[in-house]
Every structure is written in C-alpha cells, then in structure tokens.
Amino acid sequence: MTDIKTEEGEKKSLNFIEIAVENDLKEGKNGGRIQTRFPPEPNGYLHIGHAKAICLDFGIAQKYNGICNLRFDDTNPVKEDVEYVDAIKEDIEWLGYKWGNIYYASDYFQQLWDFAIKLIKEGKAYVDEQSSEDIAKQKGTPTQPGTNSPYRDRPIEENLELFQKMNSGDIPEGAMVLRAKIDMANSNMHFRDPIMYRIIHHPHHRTGTTWKAYPMYDFAHGQSDYFEGVTHSLCTLEFEVHRPLYNYYIDLLKENDDYRPRQMEFNRLNLTYTVMSKRKLLALVKEGLVNGWDDPRMPTICGYRRRGYSPEAIHKFIDKIGYTKYDGVVDVSLLEASVREDLNARSTRVSAVINPVKCIITNYPEEQVEELEAINNPEDPNSASHIIEFSRELYIEREDFMENAPKKYFRMTPGQEVRLKNAYIVKCTGCKKNAEGEVEEVYCECDFNTKSGMPDSNRKVKGTLHWLSAAHSLPAEVRLYDRLFSVENPALEEKERDFRELLNPDSLKVLTNCRVEKFVAEMKPLDYLQFQRIGYFNVDVDSTPEKMIFNRTVGLKDTWSKINK
Numbered sequence: 001m002t003d004i005k006t007e008e009g010e011k012k013s014l015n016f017i018e019i020a021v022e023n024d025l026k027e028g029k030n031g032g033r034i035q036t037r038f039p040p041e042p043n044g045y046l047h048i049g050h051a052k053a054i055c056l057d058f059g060i061a062q063k064y065n066g067i068c069n070l071r072f073d074d075t076n077p078v079k080e081d082v083e084y085v086d087a088i089k090e091d092i093e094w095l096g097y098k099w100g101n102i103y104y105a106s107d108y109f110q111q112l113w114d115f116a117i118k119l120i121k122e123g124k125a126y127v128d129e130q131s132s133e134d135i136a137k138q139k140g141t142p143t144q145p146g147t148n149s150p151y152r153d154r155p156i157e158e159n160l161e162l163f164q165k166m167n168s169g170d171i172p173e174g175a176m177v178l179r180a181k182i183d184m185a186n187s188n189m190h191f192r193d194p195i196m197y198r199i200i201h202h203p204h205h206r207t208g209t210t211w212k213a214y215p216m217y218d219f220a221h222g223q224s225d226y227f228e229g230v231t232h233s234l235c236t237l238e239f240e241v242h243r244p245l246y247n248y249y250i251d252l253l254k255e256n257d258d259y260r261p262r263q264m265e266f267n268r269l270n271l272t273y274t275v276m277s278k279r280k281l282l283a284l285v286k287e288g289l290v291n292g293w294d295d296p297r298m299p300t301i302c303g304y305r306r307r308g309y310s311p312e313a314i315h316k317f318i319d320k321i322g323y324t325k326y327d328g329v330v331d332v333s334l335l336e337a338s339v340r341e342d343l344n345a346r347s348t349r350v351s352a353v354i355n356p357v358k359c360i361i362t363n364y365p366e367e368q369v370e371e372l373e374a375i376n377n378p379e380d381p382n383s384a385s386h387i388i389e390f391s392r393e394l395y396i397e398r399e400d401f402m403e404n405a406p407k408k409y410f411r412m413t414p415g416q417e418v419r420l421k422n423a424y425i426v427k428c429t430g431c432k433k434n435a436e437g438e439v440e441e442v443y444c445e446c447d448f449n450t451k452s453g454m455p456d457s458n459r460k461v462k463g464t465l466h467w468l469s470a471a472h473s474l475p476a477e478v479r480l481y482d483r484l485f486s487v488e489n490p491a492l493e494e495k496e497r498d499f500r501e502l503l504n505p506d507s508l509k510v511l512t513n514c515r516v517e518k519f520v521a522e523m524k525p526l527d528y529l530q531f532q533r534i535g536y537f538n539v540d541v542d543s544t545p546e547k548m549i550f551n552r553t554v555g556l557k558d559t560w561s562k563i564n565k
Contacts, residue, residue, distance in 0.1 A: 015323045017056065017264055021064060021232060030231045030259055034066025037230050038092070038099070039221070042072050042205075043079035044278040045293040045300045046091045048314070048335070049236075049269040055318045056234055056266065058097040067100035069228060074106050075220050077204040085205075087293070091301040095311045105220050106206050108227050112215045113167075115223060115253055116178060116196055120159045124252070125196060126152055127162040128179050135177075138184075139192050145185035146192045152181060166199050167213040173199045178213070182248070190245045194218055222246040223253055225261040233261045236268040237327055266323040271332045273483040273504075274299045275490050280499055289503065290484070296551050297484040297507050307481060308528060308538030308553030313342035329489060336554045343528055343536045343553065348376045351388060351421075351466050352516045352531040352550070354478050356395035358470060359412075359442045361426060364392040369469070372422050374519075386519045389472035390423050395515050397533075400465050401442050403431060410463035412442060418463035421532070425450040425461055466532045473515040476548040479540070480509040514550075521545055528553075 014022070025032055038057040040050060061068035070092065074080050092099065119125040128135065128151045140146035163178055165171050178197035186192055196219040203209050222245075225233045233246075243263045250260055270276065276299065284290045284298070293300050296307030304314065317338035321330055351374075370390040377383040396412065405413035412418050417427045426444040434440050449456040486504040487493045493502055523529065525541045535556050540549040 016325065017060065017232075017234065017266060017323060018063070020262075020264060021060060024231070024262070025064065033229075033231055034061060034064040035229055035231045036061045036066065036068045036234060037071050037103075037225065037228065038068060039071045039073045039105075039224075040088050041076070041079075042074055042081065042084035042088060043076065044084060044282055045087050045302055047276055047278075047281065047299045047301065048271065048274075048304065049276045049299075050091075051095060051301055051314055052269045052318050052321075052323075053234070053236070054092060054095055054097065055315065056323060058092075058099075060232065060234070061100075062097075066231075068097070069101045069103055069230075070099035071103040071105065071224060071228070073217065073221065073224075074104050074204070074206065075214050075217065077200060077202045077214070080205055082205050087302060091305075094301070094305060095314065103224070103228060104206060105215075105224050106204060108220070108224055109207065109211055109215070111227060112220055112223055113213075116163070116215075116219075117160065119180065119196075119252065120163060120178075121156060123156060123181065125159070125178055125180050126154055127159050127166070127176050128152075128193075129176050132174065135179075135195075139189060140184070142187070142189060148184055149179070149193065152193070163197075163213070166197065167211060169201065169209075169212050171199055171212075173201055175199065180219075188241065188244055190218070190242055191248070194245060218242055218245055219249065222250050222261070222263070225263075226250050226253055229259070230261040233263040235263060235265050237265045237325070238268070239263070240265045265325070267325065267327045269321070270327070270329045270491075271299065271335065272329055272488045273332050273485045273490070275485065275499060283500075287500075289500065296479070296481045299484075305526065306541060307551055308343070308526070308536060309339055310342050310346065310528065312346075313339040316342055332483065333558050336558060339554050340536065340556070343530065345379050346377070347528040347530040347536055348523075349374065349378070349530050349532055350517055350520050351468050352476070352478070352514060352520075352534060352537075353395045353397055353466070353468050353473075354480075354511050354514045354531070354534065355398045356468075356513065356515050357398040357401060357439055357442060359394045359396045359401075359444060359467065361392050361394070361446045362429065362443055363445045366392050368392065369472070370423075374422060388422075388517050388519065389469040390420075391469040391471055393470040394420070394467045395470055395473060396442065396465055396467050398439070401428070401431065401439060403439070411465060412444070412463070416463075417447075417461045418465050419450070419461050421464050421466050423451060423467070424448065425456075425459060468515050468517055470515075472518055474518050474521060474548065476514045476516045476520075476550060478511045478514045478537070478550050478552070480511065480552045482507050516548065516550070520548065530556075 036057045058068045128149050138147045177195045179193045182191045184192045195216050197213045200214050246263050294302040294306045317335045371387045373385050374388045375385050400411045402413050412428045414428050419425050424446045426446050428444045430443050431439050432441040484507050485502050487502050490502050523539045525539050527539050529537045531537050536553040537550045540551050543549040
C-alpha cells in the first residue's frame with residue numbers, strides 16, 4: 001500500500017492498481033469511465049484465490065463509480081458445465097457483490113471467427129497440420145529461436161478453406177490448428193506463432209454443436225475485453241508474459257479509436273496447508289477424498305461458507321494481505337485469525353459438551369430446576385439473552401475431570417473446587433467407573449452461597465467449567481474440521497510425493513454423542529455460534545431438528561502452530 005495526499009491534504013492508502021486507476025481518471029482516459037470484469041472459466045467451483053480477484057475486480061468498480069461485469073470464459077466445452085455457472089453466481093453474491101451484466105466468451109464466437117478470417121486474409125494466420133508434439137518441439141527455448149512450421153507459408157485461399165473445414169465436424173480433433181503468424185525468433189515465447197483455434201467435438205453448454213473450432217484463451221480474452229468496453233483488465237501475475245500478445249491482438253482488432261483495455265497484473269493468493277489447483281481440487285472431489293466441492297475442508301468459497309466463514313471475515317483477510325507485484329505464500333493462520341476476529345463480534349454464545357460425562361450434584365434437590373440468563377454475545381452491548389436451565393444432573397466435558405490430577409490441574413478432581421459457569425462453585429467428591437475402568441459419573445457438592453447475587457458470589461477459584469443440564473439438553477453431531485493437508489507447502493512436497501499422500505488423516509473427526517443446549521434448536525443453517533471454551537461453530541446445511549449437526553469453523557486459539565513447531 002502507498003500513502004498519498006488528497007487535494008484536501010488528507011492521507012489515504014492505495015494499492016498500486018488503485019494508483020494507476022486514479023492516474024487514468026486524472027488523464028481523462030476512456031472518457032473518465034471505469035469498467036472491470038471478473039472472467040472465470042465455468043469448469044469448477046471458485047476458491048479463496050478467486051475471492052481475492054473478485055474483491056479487486058468488483059471493489060475497483062465500486063470505489064470509482066464504475067461497473068464490473070461477470071464474463072464466463074466458456075471456450076472449452078469439455079470441462080464446462082451449467083452447475084459451475086450457477087455456483088459462481090451464488091459465490092459472488094454471497095461475497096456481497098452484484099455484477100453489471102453477465103456475458104460469455106461464447107457471445108463473441110462469431111466476432112472472433114470473423115476476426116480470425118480477417119487475419120488469415122491478411123497473411124497473419126495459417127492452418128497447421130502438425131501434431132501438438134511437433135509444434136512444441138519447434139517452439140525452441142527462451143535462449144534459442146524456434147523453427148518455422150512447414151505449413152507457415154501455405155496459400156491464403158488454402159488456409160481459408162481448411163479453417164472452414166475445422167468447423168465442419170469432418171476433421172478429427174488434433175488434426176489441425178489455426179496459428180498466428182508472428183515471429184518464431186521472438187524472445188517472448190508467446191509470440192512464436194501461438195495457436196488461435198483448435199478442434200473440439202463436444203457439445204457446448206450454450207451453443208450446442210454449432211461450433212467445432214474453439215478459440216484459445218489468449219485469442220479470446222483480450223478481444224472479449226475490447227468488445228465489452230473493459231477499461232482495466234486485472235489478472236494474476238502469470239498473465240504478465242501474455243500481456244504483449246494481449247496488446248498485439250487488440251492492435252490488429254481495433255479500428256483507429258483511442259480506446260483500449262489496459263491489462264494489469266497482481267499477485268495470486270497461495271495459502272499454507274492448501275492447494276489451489278482446480279485440477280487437484282476436482283480430483284479430490286471425483287475420487288471421494290472429500291465430500292464434494294462444499295466440503296468444509298476445501299478452500300472453495302462454498303466450502304468456507306458451509307464451514308462457517310462469513311463474507312466479512314474473508315474481506316478482512318484480503319484487506320490484510322493486500323495486492324502486490326510479488327508472489328508468495330500466506331500463512332493460513334492469518335485467514336483463521338481474521339475469521340476469529342469477525343466471529344467474536346457476531347457469533348451467538350451457547351454451551352455444548354462434545355465428549356460428555358455425567359456430573360451429579362448430590363446435595364442439589366432432585367426436582368429443582370433453575371433458569372439462568374445467558375447473554376447471546378457479550379461483545380455486543382445491545383445483545384439479547386436466552387435462558388439456560390440448571391439442575392441436579394449435568395453433563396461436563398470428560399477432559400474436565402481427572403481422578404488423579406497433577407498439581408497445576410485446575411479443573412474437576414476429587415477434593416478441589418471449581419465454578420460452574422454462571423452458576424455455583426462445586427467441590428468434587430468422587431466418581432463412579434464401569435467394569436473397564438472408564439468414568440461413568442462424577443459427583444460433587446454445591447456451595448449455594450456462591451451463585452450470582454449471593455453472599456459468597458465473588459469467592460475466587462482457579463477453574464471455571466461449562467456444563468449442560470442433562471434433562472434440558474439435546475443430542476447433536478459435531479464435526480471437527482481441521483486443515484486438509486498435513487504439510488505447510490503441498491506444492492513443494494508433491495515434487496517427491498503424490499499430493500494425495502499429503503492429506504491430513506485427522507482433517508475430520510465426527511463426534512456423535514454430543515449435547516447442546518436446547519436454545520440451539522432455534523438456529524438456522526449457517527448461523528454463527530461460539531461453543532464456549534471450545535471454538536466457533538455453525539449449523540450445517542444438513543442439520544434438522546431431529547438430527548442437529550454442527551461444524552467447527554475454527555478453534556478459539558491457534559493451536560496448530562504450537563503443535564507443529
């Protein structure tokens with residue numbers, strides 16, 4: 001970020017793209033108009049890396065009173081599907097954005113075809129019948145020039161005839177391509193007669209079987225920007241070397257006007273313990289290694305949504321990492337910290353016991369039930385509250401009891417006092433075990449003078465435990481999600497091992513014997529919760545009143561980095 005002074009003398013922080021946009025506006029380029037686009041290929045679900053691009057594309061348009069259009073780059077019908085189109089729209093809207101118009105690269109197939117015909121007639125394109133392997137060999141290297149195709153100088157009329165045949169359906173896939181005739185010795189490898197069209201015999205999700213010859217990304221992308229009137233085409237850094245070709249095609253296309261789209265590149269988002277490759281994410285889904293694209297362990301936007309991330313948390317994270325010209329790997333802990341920060345302010349506090357053991361207060365009346373007030377969110381001064389019942393038989397966490405505890409163990413152990421949150425101080429008197437030696441019940445006695453408002457309510461003890469009334473709590477399934485990969489940088493590790501071998505075997509633990517307070521039954525799918533002393537959770541989309549299911553979004557603290565140091 002760079003601090004600059006406004007005309008009023010105030011400081012404001014801008015990233016390098018915002019600075020360029022403001023300079024273009026000052027210079028009156030494009031009539032003072034700002035238009036961006038978000039151009040995903042509908043061949044998979046969007047991931048957190050796309051969220052960064054979405055926030056930039058839509059954010060720039062929003063900030064400078066422009067427009068951002070959604071354009072589906074649907075030039076490869078083999079991999080594309082309407083399912084992905086619908087999912088992409090849903091994710092963008094969930095992040096809080098609305099596109100100006102929806103376009104498809106397929107809207108321009110005829111214009112792109114006509115442009116290709118024009119280039120053939122001008123001697124700037126030719127049909128090549130070599131195999132892809134031979135074409136690749138002739139490309140040369142960054143330090144050695146390529147060699148010309150034997151078809152490079154075939155007559156224009158023959159090129160036109162063959163190009164028409166490429167779209168007839170009579171020519172097999174891979175038998176021919178259309179290439180631009182530029183410079184096989186150019187230092188930029190992308191200028192060495194790049195492929196413009198290839199043959200694909202597969203129905204398109206919008207155009208059906210009308211086309212059999214489809215444009216390549218480099219030929220379709222810049223021209224689509226030009227046809228739509230895009231002023232700032234924002235891409236990730238891997239497209240920087242494509243920019244000269246982007247400009248080359250636009251120079252051949254535009255007809256003596258001052259307008260041209262400006263391509264600018266920013267760093268892509270790479271996260272530790274994560275893969276962003278759509279190919280690998282698709283493999284995880286297809287091979288059943290995860291439970292679909294919206295599996296809460298996936299780095300997809302729909303996966304994060306199902307896990308309990310809020311759109312505001314993702315915005316917080318992207319604001320923190322910013323936009324630069326340098327690629328790197330961001331620690332996923334920064335994303336999780338943004339989620340904690342956001343959910344701390346918005347989540348409803350409830351009690352849940354995920355590994356219960358019964359705790360009986362032996363001196364508490366058997367039929368007595370007290371209604372205690374619990375604040376929904378203590379971070380919100382206007383927060384509402386709800387009732388939680390207290391009774392003789394409770395559930396506590398099994399890990400909160402130890403029969404033979406070490407000296408600095410401040411939870412429940414025989415002879416030691418603890419406070420039950422929002423209720424009384426109790427002293428443990430013993431426990432009951434089954435034949436296998438497992439604790440079945442814990443016993444304690446209550447000090448009735450220690451409840452809020454009573455004479456000894458301020459008496460201090462070192463441990464405070466959460467609890468649930470056995471008779472007033474409900475059964476639930478809790479899914480403890482963790483990082484999908486066990487290594488910090490899967491991309492580096494997979495040079496030695498298949499990425500599937502790097503999966504974290506403990507990325508999901510399903511607990512089916514949990515208890516939650518009955519107030520939670522009122523919650524809707526995706527509502528944000530904090531299970532006190534445990535972590536942030538949300539209501540899963542498959543949850544029903546008969547079978548409540550909760551997903552762990554993130555723990556209260558970052559324990560992963562401590563464990564893995």
